[in-house]
Amino acid sequence: MSGTPTGDRLVLLGSKGGPAIRPGGPWPSSSLLEIGGRKIVVDCGLGVTRGLTDAGMNLKALDLVFITHLHSDHVLELGPLIHTAWTAGLSSPVAVLGPPGTGDTWRHFVRSLEFDIDIRIADEGRPDIRSLVRVEEFGEGMIFEQGGLKVFALRVDHPPVTDCFALRFEQGGRSVVFSSDTAYFPPLADFARNADILVHEAMLEQGIERLVAKTGNGARLREHLLASHSFAGEAGRIAADAGVRELVLNHLIPADDPEIGEADWIVAGRKTWAGALTIACDGLVVALADGKSPGGEIA
Ligand SMILES: [Zn+2]
Numbered sequence: 001m002s003g004t005p006t007g008d009r010l011v012l013l014g015s016k017g018g019p020a021i022r023p024g025g026p027w028p029s030s031s032l033l034e035i036g037g038r039k040i041v042v043d044c045g046l047g048v049t050r051g052l053t054d055a056g057m058n059l060k061a062l063d064l065v066f067i068t069h070l071h072s073d074h075v076l077e078l079g080p081l082i083h084t085a086w087t088a089g090l091s092s093p094v095a096v097l098g099p100p101g102t103g104d105t106w107r108h109f110v111r112s113l114e115f116d117i118d119i120r121i122a123d124e125g126r127p128d129i130r131s132l133v134r135v136e137e138f139g140e141g142m143i144f145e146q147g148g149l150k151v152f153a154l155r156v157d158h159p160p161v162t163d164c165f166a167l168r169f170e171q172g173g174r175s176v177v178f179s180s181d182t183a184y185f186p187p188l189a190d191f192a193r194n195a196d197i198l199v200h201e202a203m204l205e206q207g208i209e210r211l212v213a214k215t216g217n218g219a220r221l222r223e224h225l226l227a228s229h230s231f232a233g234e235a236g237r238i239a240a241d242a243g244v245r246e247l248v249l250n251h252l253i254p255a256d257d258p259e260i261g262e263a264d265w266i267v268a269g270r271k272t273w274a275g276a277l278t279i280a281c282d283g284l285v286v287a288l289a290d291g292k293s294p295g296g297e298i299a
């Protein structure tokens with residue numbers, strides 16, 4: 001479970017599903033994937049900046065960010081992350097890859113911060129943050145290739161959002177797949193075939209009713225959850241069909257119900273999945289297994 005500081009690793013920075021936060025509870029979706037020497041940010045829910053620094057990342061090294069879809073629990077802190085990195089001394093290019101609309105999200109952010117950005121350029125001599133960031137909007141297929149790192153996207157089932165993508169990262173014979181937000185979606189098993197780690201979103205049946213009661217817009221929320229998200233047992237079925245090495249249940253719904261603990265998630269996942277099973281929590285480090293590089297290639 002715990003990785004060495006220099007090894008390839010996945011850090012679940014924010015592990016809850018949905019944008020609301022509550023006292024003592026976990027934070028929305030963001031992850032840090034360190035693979036083949038690259039530090040890759042996957043999703044930028046609230047708390048991503050704090051999570052990255054807690055994970056030991058120097059924000060000046062930020063250069064590659066992927067957004068799976070534009071729900072706020074995945075993108076709210078995209079702008080603030082890059083802006084904060086910029087105030088911490090970032091002066092090299094940052095690539096942001098996301099679904100259609102990501103460019104507008106970024107442009108509207110820098111527009112809203114125009115006063116601060118312009119004054120820091122004039123007063124502190126910083127480079128123009130607007131020219132440091134390149135946003136690329138993607139669809140399905142191979143969306144990124146650089147230095148042995150390949151990234152693939154698959155449209156998943158997250159109504160009413162149509163541009164929502166699972167992501168597969170491959171480097172040096174290792175692979176990590178993120179389901180993004182999705183209802184049970186069998187094609188994901190092919191997409192995640194033989195991955196070292198599948199990070200799959202998960203709901204727990206017995207917690208949904210209490211969550212719906214707490215949030216206050218009952219029927220509509222329940223409807224959205226059931227149509228757009230997966231139960232833990234469904235995530236386990238995808239992992240089993242894909243033959244992955246390890247399943248990480250993430251984007252947990254509910255995530256801050258005192259009556260639900262790790263043991264409940266494990267019981268639910270075990271109904272369909274017998275392999276390595278990890279339940280995400282904020283800051284959890286998952287090491288990537290060694291020795292899988294084909295042909296001894298060092299990537
Ligand atoms: Zn979400």
Ligand SMILES: [Zn+2]
Nearest residue numbers: 069071158181
């Ligand atoms: Zn979503």
